[in-house]
Amino acid sequence: MVELYSFNINSDLAKEQYNYYKKLVSADKLLQIERFRFEEDRRRSLYGEIMVRRLIRDKFGIDNSLIVFKSNEYGKPYLNGYPQIHFNISHSGTWVIAGIGCHELGVDIEQIGENNEDIAKRFFTEKEYYNLCNKCEKDRAEYFCELWTLKESYIKCIGKGLSIPLNSFGFEIEKNEISFFPSNHNYYFKIHDSLSGYKVAVCSEEEIDNRLQDFSLDL
Numbered sequence: 322m323v324e325l326y327s328f329n330i331n332s333d334l335a336k337e338q339y340n341y342y343k344k345l346v347s348a349d350k351l352l353q354i355e356r357f358r359f360e361e362d363r364r365r366s367l368y369g370e371i372m373v374r375r376l377i378r379d380k381f382g383i384d385n386s387l388i389v390f391k392s393n394e395y396g397k398p399y400l401n402g403y404p405q406i407h408f409n410i411s412h413s414g415t416w417v418i419a420g421i422g423c424h425e426l427g428v429d430i431e432q433i434g435e436n437n438e439d440i441a442k443r444f445f446t447e448k449e450y451y452n453l454c455n456k457c458e459k460d461r462a463e464y465f466c467e468l469w470t471l472k473e474s475y476i477k478c479i480g481k482g483l484s485i486p487l488n489s490f491g492f493e494i495e496k497n498e499i500s501f502f503p504s505n506h507n508y509y510f511k512i513h514d515s516l517s518g519y520k521v522a523v524c525s526e527e528e529i530d531n532r533l534q535d536f537s538l539d540l
């Protein structure tokens with residue numbers, strides 16, 4: 322079952338322990354982190370990787386020194402040498418989300434912004450656009466964000482980036498029931514809205530835990 326964790330990069334511990342955690346990532350990752358101009362980008366990137374390293378250690382008993390990440394040709398990171406372990410990371414604003422499981426998965430978090438009908442018209446399927454426009458005004462921004470994160474979670478699960486046309490698949494959400502079309506694959510989807518002002522969507526080939534758990538840092 323996919324488990325999901327959230328971590329706030331502005332927590333006191335995150336700020337205090339930043340230098341300690343830098344020592345746990347590879348030299349390449351460190352270089353990538355240090356290249357960011359903004360401190361918040363550095364923290365988002367570092368803590369996403371630290372979360373995954375800790376989860377791999379705690380759930381699968383693999384020591385940090387044995388954890389090597391590689392990326393597929395579209396940039397999706399995977400754990401080298403352990404094809405039975407899967408994870409995915411997403412960050413937005415002050416939050417980082419990490420999902421971990423035993424089958425392919427994708428996670429996405431986005432801040433609920435404006436209802437962007439122009440973007441929906443361009444990137445969503447006709448049915449998704451139609452359903453969005455038929456929502457009452459006050460619900461549209463949230464519905465837009467739900468569709469957007471679901472689409473991203475699917476793309477991230479498949480791991481082929483935007484080589485998959487965004488209008489080649491779609492979603493409908495009715496009374497918290499998520500329908501995926503065309504439904505020729507067995508994917509599980511879930512939306513979490515426990516982080517105020519954000520939506521988190523998950524897609525996986527295996528069942529997804531109902532909880533979005535707080536990730537606690539250790540030393």
Ligand SMILES: CC(C)(COP(=O)(O)OP(=O)(O)OC[C@H]1O[C@@H](n2cnc3c(N)ncnc32)[C@H](O)[C@@H]1OP(=O)(O)O)[C@@H](O)C(=O)NCCC(=O)NCCS
Pocket residue numbers: 365366369395396397398409410411412413427428429430444468469472473476477478479480481482483487
């Ligand atoms: C990675 C991608 C799939 C999502 O990016 P994003 O939403 O900007 O960023 P997120 O915070 O959700 O995810 C970033 C993380 O995903 C992972 N990732 C990178 N490439 C990935 C890929 N091809 N597949 C899955 N995960 C990927 C990495 O862990 C990355 O973390 P890092 O930046 O710290 O290394 C992006 O490359 C992309 O193609 N986005 C599509 C944008 C779009 O138009 N969406 C429309 C939806 S309707």
